[in-house]
Amino acid sequence: MMYIGVNNLCNNSNELPTPCYIFDEAEFGRGIDGFKEALLTRFADVAIGYSVKTNSLPYALRQARLHGCMAEVVSHDEYQLAGLCGFEPREIIYNGPMKSRETFVEAMQGGAIVNLETKRELEWLAAMPAGRTYNVGIRLNINISHVSPKDADSADDNSRFGFSDESSEFADVLSALKAMTGVRVAGLHIHRTTHWREPRFYERSVDYAARVIEKYGLELDYLDVGGGYFGIFPNKPTFADYAVAIHNGLSRHGMERLRIIVEPGNALTASAFSFLSEVIDVKQVDERTRFVTTDGSRNDIDPFFRKSDYLKEILYRDSSRPAEPRQLVAGCTCLEYDRMFTLSDSPRLEVGDRILYNNVGAYTLTLTPQFIRLWPGVYAVDNDGNSRQVRRPSTAADIILFDK
Known part of the structure; x- marks a missing residue:
């Protein structure tokens, strides 16, 4: 059976049983490689964490790993899925409130990037076996209304995620971590998305994170900027635009040396x-x-x-x-x-x-x-x-x- 107007993506799309999804491997790889190349024009050390929650198709996860991505997961189920798809703990970024104690401990011991989201993780961290140093990140709360008002949905576009430096939460977490033997704060996670996905938001949120880093004198290895980017679409911000914005936010504070982590989902899969x-x-x-x-x-x-x-x-x-x-x-x-x-x-x-x-x-x-x-x-x-x-x-x- 022949169809008029069928696209040239798939040689046998006329024969595919419906309904079905069609995954374009070349387009997927083009997005990953394009984002990484854009970041490397501004930063010496970068990592792309494929957002598993955005599209958890195991085949896509394996393709992401082949292109050098880490797996960004936000639950114990996603952590286990990433492992089954070939990701070692050191290739995983573990975010979100839905970690289990078992996978949290495994991730910490295996060298994953673990960004704290809940207070129970502090208890788990304090109980980790002694005799080694554990690097950990903290998710910083981002109130868009205060950080980048032009990108806010409302007068109080706050977030339920991360620890706020507008209250005592962030400082309290830092104090708790400093009191633990063998624990080091290695990074900040600042994921927050807006409807407009404008580069200016990333510049301003990164600038805010840099000011928090200066305020507490933190010596970090990485800044995890999170996701929420446009992909390869006409008349939209490009990967290069986002790279410039992130660089601008850090350069005014002399923090360009930080390892930059991004967690694209929509930008790679859409x-x-x-x-x-x-x-x-x-x-x-x-x-x-x-x-x-x-x-x-x-x-x-x-x-x-x-x-x-x-x-x-x-x-x-x-x-x-x-x-x-x-x-x-x-x-x-x-x-x-x-x-x-x-x-x-x-x-x-x-x-x-x-x-x-x-x-x-x-x-x-x-x-x-x-x-x-x-x-x-x-x-x-x-x-x-x-x-x-x-x-x-x-x-x-x-x-x-x-x-x-």
Whole structure:
């Protein structure tokens, strides 16, 4: 079966069973290499931590490691997943409040970068075996309203993450760490994201972190700037723009020697994944509206349900059909609001036509629920356009557990 307008990403996209995600290995690698090259023009020592929460597909994690990434994880489950995908503890950045004591101890002993987020981690750290030095980072709370007001969503755009230097929390954590034998503060973690993802925010948050470092006379190895960057998109900030902003924030304090860690997720995965669906039914509900049902769902491409349209390609088997005034493309669930987009004055869609949604790799695979239709399969496409399945579709047998 041939389709009109199919993109050239995958040689056999006509034959792929739908619904499915398509992972572009070359695009993924281009993002990683591009970000690293941009940072290396400004800093001597850099690390990219692939944000596992953004897209936890094991094949993507393995590809990230092949490109020299660390794994940035925020729970004991993600820590264990990274290990199963080949990451040694020294290749892991361990953030977030959902660490387990067991994995915390393993990470500290194995040389992972561990950034403290909760007070219980202080207790675990104090109980670590003696006889060696443990390097640890602290997550610094960032109130965007105070650090970069132009990027704030509200007059009090604060955060529930990190230890605040606007209260006594940060100072208290420092005091607790200094009282521990064999513990050294090696870095700060300042992850915070904004809707606009402007480089100025990174410059200002880095500047704020540098002022905190000066205030307490900290001698650090690294600054973990976190994530939230745009990727390779036209008319958006570039990796070079972010590198310059981070450098500007540090250079005015003479701290360019610090190792710079970034934790991109959206910047690496969004453009590397597409979602392919097929029309399974068409109904004319009134004189004006034609409903088109697909085997995909808004859950697959827009788990936050925020968008009204998408970067998409309509793959007609026959584009010579007459135009329809209004076609509303919907998903396969029983939710009335599972509606993706509307086509106006476009060729009529029929059963068997396909729709390819591009730039849908960020948070989709990790937030897609097992609601009505289980997880779709994933196909990876190499540099030659050849595809292979890297995750099979889930089945009912995968989620059934009988107690005997």
